[in-house]
Amino acid sequence: MLAPPIEIAGYTLNLAFGVVRRVTQLPRRLRSTFNQMHLTGVKSLIVVLFVNFFIGMILALQLGYELARYGQQEAVGFAVAVAMVREMAPIMTAVVLAASVASAMAAELGTMRVQEEITALDVMSVDVIGYLVFPRVIAMTLMAPALTLLASVAGILGGALIAHAQLGLDFSGYMRNVYDSLSDTSLFGLPRSLYASLVKATIFGFTVAVVGCASGLMAKNGASGVGNGTRSAVRNSIILIIVLNFFLGKLIYT
Amino acid sequence: MIQFHDVYKAFGTQEVLRGTEFTVEEGKSLVIMGPSGSGKSVILKHLIGLLRPDRGSIRIMGKDISQLDRDGLQQLRRDMGYLFQHSALINWLTVFDNIALPLRETTSMSENDIEERVMHVLGLVQLEEARIKLPGAISGGMQKRVGLARALVTKPSIILYDEPEAGLDPEMSTSVSHMLRRLREEHGMTSVTVTHSVNCALTVADTLAVFEHGKFLISGPPTEVLNSDNKRVREFLGAPID
Numbered sequence: 103m104l105a106p107p108i109e110i111a112g113y114t115l116n117l118a119f120g121v122v123r124r125v126t127q128l129p130r131r132l133r134s135t136f137n138q139m140h141l142t143g144v145k146s147l148i149v150v151l152f153v154n155f156f157i158g159m160i161l162a163l164q165l166g167y168e169l170a171r172y173g174q175q176e177a178v179g180f181a182v183a184v185a186m187v188r189e190m191a192p193i194m195t196a197v198v199l200a201a202s203v204a205s206a207m208a209a210e211l212g213t214m215r216v217q218e219e220i221t222a223l224d225v226m227s228v229d230v231i232g233y234l235v236f237p238r239v240i241a242m243t244l245m246a247p248a249l250t251l252l253a254s255v256a257g258i259l260g261g262a263l264i265a266h267a268q269l270g271l272d273f274s275g276y277m278r279n280v281y282d283s284l285s286d287t288s289l290f291g292l293p294r295s296l297y298a299s300l301v302k303a304t305i306f307g308f309t310v311a312v313v314g315c316a317s318g319l320m321a322k323n324g325a326s327g328v329g330n331g332t333r334s335a336v337r338n339s340i341i342l343i344i345v346l347n348f349f350l351g352k353l354i355y356t
Numbered sequence: 357m358i359q360f361h362d363v364y365k366a367f368g369t370q371e372v373l374r375g376t377e378f379t380v381e382e383g384k385s386l387v388i389m390g391p392s393g394s395g396k397s398v399i400l401k402h403l404i405g406l407l408r409p410d411r412g413s414i415r416i417m418g419k420d421i422s423q424l425d426r427d428g429l430q431q432l433r434r435d436m437g438y439l440f441q442h443s444a445l446i447n448w449l450t451v452f453d454n455i456a457l458p459l460r461e462t463t464s465m466s467e468n469d470i471e472e473r474v475m476h477v478l479g480l481v482q483l484e485e486a487r488i489k490l491p492g493a494i495s496g497g498m499q500k501r502v503g504l505a506r507a508l509v510t511k512p513s514i515i516l517y518d519e520p521e522a523g524l525d526p527e528m529s530t531s532v533s534h535m536l537r538r539l540r541e542e543h544g545m546t547s548v549t550v551t552h553s554v555n556c557a558l559t560v561a562d563t564l565a566v567f568e569h570g571k572f573l574i575s576g577p578p579t580e581v582l583n584s585d586n587k588r589v590r591e592f593l594g595a596p597i598d
Contacts, residue, residue: 217442217444218442219445221440222438222440224406226461226462226506227430227434228461
């Protein structure tokens with residue numbers, strides 16, 4: 103008998119490969135993928151924007167005070183933009199998606215598992231990964247970078263509000279700093295910071311969705327099993343986001 | 357034809373099947389009765405390949421299912437139907453879409469052909485008017501009939517029923533039992549039914565078997581089993597004990 107963490111990791115990896123192997127199914131899964139994109143993207147948009155707007159304000163506030171001690175408060179736009187685009191927007195968007203969407207996926211699939219609906223699909227020879235997991239994972243993988251892009255904008259605007267209200271900086275000066283920060287070395291036609299942000303967001307989206315689906319599909323023992331699955335979906339997603347963020351950052355910036 | 361030969365299955369230290377044996381000829385109906393927790397549903401799960409035996413062989417239409425790989429098992433399952441105890445309908449799909457699901461996912465039938473087939477099985481279970489409803493909006497008895505329609509829609513040669521009368525009122529239970537009987541007579545399907553209802557067993561069975569402690573206590577034509585001298589069988593079936 104395998105230890106549960108190894109069993110969970112093996113099942114999750116197998117599910118991830120299963121999704122990749124089914125990529126040719128996309129045309130016949132378009133409708134359910136669009137439905138999931140609506141659930142993932144549109145319904146999470148307000149929370150993502152709200153959280154990241156405040157993250158931008160917090161960054162501007164704390165960095166602004168520190169920079170002001172050295173007379174460098176004009177650089178706050180630069181610092182907020184780099185922090186938001188490279189790190190905070192991808193991480194915080196993925197965390198919001200883990201808490202709201204991956205947990206819902208785990209609860210939904212977990213309930214289906216304990217109510218024998220997944221078994222029924224198996225018995226009918228329906229491809230469970232193709233029918234249930236693939237649309238969810240593809241939707242999250244596509245929506246996460248889009249949400250992250252908007253989250254970056256929200257964070258930068260949040261920073262602008264504080265830069266103006268607390269630090270007395272004018273909006274155009276702040277935005278000039280933001281543009282400067284994003285005009286670093288170009289990679290595949292994109293500023294490196296933006297490229298890093300989108301790559302991270304795509305990988306986080308894929309990871310969070312696969313972990314959410316795996317946690318749900320592994321649920322057993324009734325309602326408490328669904329609860330455990332939901333909890334482990336959020337916990338494991340957040341751990342993976344943080345760990346992957348370090349390695350991806352290292353990979354992209356070295 | 358179904359052949360269940362000398363099958364053993366244990367979960368941890370609990371032996372559920374202990375050399376269980378039976379055969380169901382093509383077009384015939386076996387009904388298995390027994391106390392709760394005796395392992396009746398475990399037999400059905402072995403037949404559909406959800407569980408594999410520790411020992412012994414299970415041959416369905418000539419194929420030993422414990423030797424089949426995933427693709428082989430899926431191929432075999434396409435010729436089998438399974439009615440779940442709690443129907444196991446997908447709750448976000450309408451009645452129509454639930455029934456159409458196996459056809460859409462496992463065949464290349466056109467939408468017109470699928471619609472024709474689904475409406476035909478909805479007619480068999482007398483639920484044409486519920487086709488646009490969600491499972492949560494219909495009664496337990498109707499859900500059971502939708503589950504039955506879904507099991508029938510692929511025109512299986514073998515159908516497995518796990519407590520088809522469970523959770524139904526006596527009138528609906530009788531109605532479902534007669535429906536199973538009629539379907540078998542009209543379509544000639546081989547069936548294995550697990551039930552607690554003597555009425556259901558008498559209505560549906562060609563062969564009635566009583567299962568306890570991993571083995572069959574008795575098996576034979578329903579009237580023969582009901583008139584058995586075996587005290588335990590009479591106790592279980594609620595027959596008067598001399």
